[in-house]
Amino acid sequence: MNTKRMAVHAALVLGCLLFSFPFVWLLGTSFKYDEEIFVYPPKWVPALPGARHHSPYVASEEQVPAEVRGRWAEVEGRLEPALWERGRMLLGEERLVGLDEGQVRLFLTEALFAAAARRVSRGDWAREGEGFDAAVLARLDGPIVQAAWEGIYRGVALRLPTVRDTDLVDRPVGTSELMNAWQPVSGQVRCRPAAADRSVRLDYDLTSGDPAILEAVFPLPVPEERFLSLTLPMRQDRSWNGLVVELEMGGKRYALRDELYLGQRRWQELSFKLEEKDRRDERELGVWPLVLAADQAGVFAQSGQVRLRLCLEPASGLAALWRKYSSSYRQAYLATPRRWNYVFNSTFLVAMSIAGQLLSCSLVAYAFARLRWPGREVLFGVLLATMMLPGQVTMIPVFLIFKSLGWYNTLKTLWVPSFFGSAFFIFMLRQFMRAIPTDLEDAARIDGCGPFGIYWRIILPLIKPALAAVAIFTFMGAWNDFMGPLIYLNDQRLYPLALGLFDFRSQHGGEYGMLMAASTLMTLPVIGVFFLAQKYFIQGVTLTGMKG
Numbered sequence: 001m002n003t004k005r006m007a008v009h010a011a012l013v014l015g016c017l018l019f020s021f022p023f024v025w026l027l028g029t030s031f032k033y034d035e036e037i038f039v040y041p042p043k044w045v046p047a048l049p050g051a052r053h054h055s056p057y058v059a060s061e062e063q064v065p066a067e068v069r070g071r072w073a074e075v076e077g078r079l080e081p082a083l084w085e086r087g088r089m090l091l092g093e094e095r096l097v098g099l100d101e102g103q104v105r106l107f108l109t110e111a112l113f114a115a116a117a118r119r120v121s122r123g124d125w126a127r128e129g130e131g132f133d134a135a136v137l138a139r140l141d142g143p144i145v146q147a148a149w150e151g152i153y154r155g156v157a158l159r160l161p162t163v164r165d166t167d168l169v170d171r172p173v174g175t176s177e178l179m180n181a182w183q184p185v186s187g188q189v190r191c192r193p194a195a196a197d198r199s200v201r202l203d204y205d206l207t208s209g210d211p212a213i214l215e216a217v218f219p220l221p222v223p224e225e226r227f228l229s230l231t232l233p234m235r236q237d238r239s240w241n242g243l244v245v246e247l248e249m250g251g252k253r254y255a256l257r258d259e260l261y262l263g264q265r266r267w268q269e270l271s272f273k274l275e276e277k278d279r280r281d282e283r284e285l286g287v288w289p290l291v292l293a294a295d296q297a298g299v300f301a302q303s304g305q306v307r308l309r310l311c312l313e314p315a316s317g318l319a320a321l322w323r324k325y326s327s328s329y330r331q332a333y334l335a336t337p338r339r340w341n342y343v344f345n346s347t348f349l350v351a352m353s354i355a356g357q358l359l360s361c362s363l364v365a366y367a368f369a370r371l372r373w374p375g376r377e378v379l380f381g382v383l384l385a386t387m388m389l390p391g392q393v394t395m396i397p398v399f400l401i402f403k404s405l406g407w408y409n410t411l412k413t414l415w416v417p418s419f420f421g422s423a424f425f426i427f428m429l430r431q432f433m434r435a436i437p438t439d440l441e442d443a444a445r446i447d448g449c450g451p452f453g454i455y456w457r458i459i460l461p462l463i464k465p466a467l468a469a470v471a472i473f474t475f476m477g478a479w480n481d482f483m484g485p486l487i488y489l490n491d492q493r494l495y496p497l498a499l500g501l502f503d504f505r506s507q508h509g510g511e512y513g514m515l516m517a518a519s520t521l522m523t524l525p526v527i528g529v530f531f532l533a534q535k536y537f538i539q540g541v542t543l544t545g546m547k548g
Contacts (some may be wrong), residue, residue: 023523030517031325037512038062049324052239053206056099056155058107059238068117071125072110079133081088083109086137090145094155097192098203104152111148115141115469141529154265156202157194158182159233161308163221166228166277171221187212189312199235206241206314215309217302224250229273229287230308238265240320242313245272247290248300249307254290258283261315261323281449283334328513329521335508336518341493342500346479349414351497353478354471357425361470364421365429366455370441380430387423399487404506411486414481414496418474425470433459472533476526497522 029037031046043063064072087108088096096104116139124135144315162170180200182191188205189212204212220227230247243260246253254274268286275289283289300307315323333339367373368380402413434461444454460467485499495503501518508514 014418015223023520023527026516026523027520030328030513030520032513033061034511034513035061040522041066046325049238049240049320051315051320052237052241053314054156055204055237056153056201057237058099058103058152059154060107060111060152062111062114062151064110064114068114071117072113075113075132076109079113079136080105080109082133082137083112083140086140087112087145087148089302090140090142091149094194104136107152108148111152112145114307115144115148115409119144145261150266154237154239155235156204156237156262156312157199157235157267158202159267161230161232163216163227163306164229164231164271164273165222165226167226168228170231173218173221181216181218182214183216185213185215186210187312189214197231200374202312204312206312209314211244211314212312213309215307216358217300217305217307220249220304220306224304227274227306228277229271231269231271231307232308233267233269235267236262238263239315240323241315242311244311244313245270245290246293246309246311247272247306248309249305250303251299251301253293253296253299255293256412257289257291260288261327262312262488263323263327281337282338328517331511332504332514332518332521335514336500336504338492338495338500342495342497345411345494346498348409348494349481350475350478352415353418354474354524356420357422357470358467360419360421361425361429362460362467363455365433366459368426369430369433370454370459371451383423384427387427395487408488409490409494410488411494414478414484418478425473429466429470432463436462460524468533472529475529479526 028044028046030042033047036043036047039062047061110242113136114466116136119139120135129137158172158173164170175527180193182200184190187210188208190203192201192203193199194201202214227249239262241262243262245256245260249253254272256272257275260270269337271282271285271287272290273282273287275291279289336342356409368376368383393420402408407413407416440458440462441454444458449457480498481496482498482502485494485496486502489495489499492503501522504518505515
């Protein structure tokens with residue numbers, strides 16, 4: 001008996017794991033870098049970022065195929081020196097300054113082999129010894145080495161900023177020589193000009209826990225009153241350390257309203273605009289608002305110039321983990337300008353649908369279960385027959401009715417029908433009501449209670465579990481409804497979350513981390529309701545099996 005019970009429990013646990021796997025994969029994908037998503041074989045566990053207080057450094061989130069990794073283990077001893085010499089020669093010694101040569105060699109040679117292996121023919125791949133080594137080395141050229149280097153290098157660099165005026169015209173702040181204007185202020189940070197790409201590399205050390213601060217003064221190409229924003233091309237090092245930006249101009253100091261992190265690893269343009277001149281939310285586009293700082297002491301006030309100050313703040317391992325795992329959620333939040341419209345519309349539809357179903361279904365079920373009137377059983381049979389009609393059959397007639405009423409492109413089409421009841425919920429409540437003893441109803445009549453009083457004071461309190469089940473099913477249906485809003489709504493301001501997520505996918509379909517994050521946020525309320533009310537949910541499933 002115990003063995004049978006254990007087998008049943010094991011089967012239930014296995015079933016739970018299988019059914020929860022899609023959600024676990026959805027959640028895990030929202031925590032990953034793009035390099036972790038687009039790999040084969042799949043990488044099941046998201047990478048842990050860890051605390052990085054030195055920059056630049058080398059690392060890799062690339063997933064090397066098992067076949068390539070196995071072959072590398074076989075040939076590493078004899079091929080690694082040649083790969084290192086070739087890669088070092090093509091890169092140039094200046095790129096390795098300030099880096100741990102041992103770490104660079106470890107990551108670079110493996111990255112070069114993985115890149116070259118993709119270009120080796122099947123015949124060369126099957127060769128052994130020097131023939132295979134020569135085939136791999138022959139595939140290495142400048143672009144291959146550069147791509148491998150870009151995959152492992154992590155460092156912060158800056159380029160010449162530009163200024164946008166109130167006419168939305170971008171103007172450079174000066175010539176490339178002005179990049180030498182970056183100067184350390186405090187902390188362990190060093191600026192290394194790079195002539196190759198006209199940038200300045202920032203080497204910093206935050207192990208002491210103190211922030212590293214540097215600043216630069218640039219001439220303004222426009223009058224101060226016409227200044228709108230400043231755009232700074234920046235390469236980040238994916239260390240998840242904090243980035244604080246301050247801009248001083250015209251005797252005022254402006255600071256960021258949002259928190260920024262060094263979470264990327266490629267070049268991108270960060271724009272900082274004065275919120276007092278443009279209040280549009282453009283954070284999705286990388287335009288971050290600047291507001292007046294609380295501290296205005298010692299403000300830079302040189303006419304015709306602007307001072308930009310950057311502060312790099314160290315992040316602990318836990319902070320880096322949180323910032324990496326919440327990055328996709330933050331981007332999805334910023335990339336949805338009408339997010340609160342979607343939430344409000346879904347909440348409104350859910351509330352109205354639940355109220356409508358509970359009121360209408362309980363009243364109709366009470367009439368069918370407790371009141372005696374001519375033709376009751378015939379009409380109940382007609383009601384049940386409507387459950388046999390597929391929704392596709394009634395879709396066009398219902399659409400034409402709503403359009404003739406002038407309800408197209410309004411939320412009425414999605415919540416008003418709930419006040420006319422649902423055949424399934426009416427049937428479920430009727431079966432539950434028929435199980436209530438008639439003695440309670442007779443006693444209420446003796447005390448002078450009418451039909452509506454019996455419904456309100458006797459029946460409803462006794463069918464609370466059934467009403468809870470109706471509310472849960474209605475919540476799930478209204479929250480996840482996609483086809484209804486797609487048919488009846490055309491105004492994006494009226495979209496619920498389901499249709500808003502579809503619109504989000506059409507705009508950010510290739511950004512799977514953000515897409516999975518948005519999908520997770522929409523799924524969480526349904527999962528939360530299920531776990532909080534699973535007793536009523538399971539009871540609702542079994543209600544139709546009760547004898548009436």
